[in-house]
Amino acid sequence: MIASPWSEALADLHDLYGDSPAALVRTKAGRSLSRFRYHNAESFYWGLEHGLYDNDGGEMLYRSGIVAQLALSSHLLDVGFADEWNARHIRLDVAKSLAHANATGFGHDCPDMARLAAILSPYWKWGHAHRIDAPPPDNGGFMVDEVRPLLRALLDRVHDVTGHRRPNGWRREQPETRS
Numbered sequence: 001m002i003a004s005p006w007s008e009a010l011a012d013l014h015d016l017y018g019d020s021p022a023a024l025v026r027t028k029a030g031r032s033l034s035r036f037r038y039h040n041a042e043s044f045y046w047g048l049e050h051g052l053y054d055n056d057g058g059e060m061l062y063r064s065g066i067v068a069q070l071a072l073s074s075h076l077l078d079v080g081f082a083d084e085w086n087a088r089h090i091r092l093d094v095a096k097s098l099a100h101a102n103a104t105g106f107g108h109d110c111p112d113m114a115r116l117a118a119i120l121s122p123y124w125k126w127g128h129a130h131r132i133d134a135p136p137p138d139n140g141g142f143m144v145d146e147v148r149p150l151l152r153a154l155l156d157r158v159h160d161v162t163g164h165r166r167p168n169g170w171r172r173e174q175p176e177t178r179s
Contacts, residue, residue, distance in 0.1 A: 006079075009103035017096065019089040024080030024104075034077035038158055039167045041070035045151055054144050058126050061139060064116070065094055065123020067151050071158045072097035072106075078162045079104045092122040108157045113150050116142060 004010070004024060014021050044067045047053060053060040073086055076097065081104075090096050095117040102108060119140040120126070126137065159166065 006104045010100070013099055013103055017089070022081050022085045022089070025082070026078075026080040030077045030080065030082075033083060034074045034162060035164045037070045037077065038074040038155075038162060038164045041067050041074065041155060041158070042167045044070065045155060048144075048148060048151065051144075057139060057144070058136060060144050060147065061120060061142070062123060062126035064147050064151060065092070065120040065126060068094045068117060068120060068154060069097055069123060071151075071154050072101050074158050074164070075101045075106050075161060076104070092124050094118075094120040094123060096121065106157065106161055108154065110150070110153065112146075113154060115140060116147065116150050 006024075010022065013019070044063060048060065048063055048067065053063055069092060072094065073083075073090075076086055076090075077083060081100070086097075090100065095114070098106075098108070098114060098117045119138070119142060158164070
């Protein structure tokens, strides 16, 4: 049996979070679910990219949390984490997902994304139903125009690392050039 190159880093994370160890086993089903999650992340990002939530910062952050969590779980599934383990131990904690992804070769050591992940975690707190009759959580000063490029870079990294094809109909919109 070949030892995982990530064993030590994962052991440190399991100790830090008090989680039971994850057995990483790559499967065809895991790969398929990984691709499905990546495509869903791209789908949720579409609304953010097109400004559908620009007037509601809480909803924008809630949707951003969904995008980030779907994207990161795509990577985790691809490297062999079981979906059940993710659901039990990572839940809706984007920062924890990012830590596990980076510990398993994701290589997205962007300080701004790490800061956003911490603000989003757990992302349910940004949902409309949780914001009724409650003071808004601290958004860390993030503006929508700062969040979009961070999420786009995260999605691009998932695409690059997993090798999943882009969703049908996907096209990278290029900024208009002025002559």
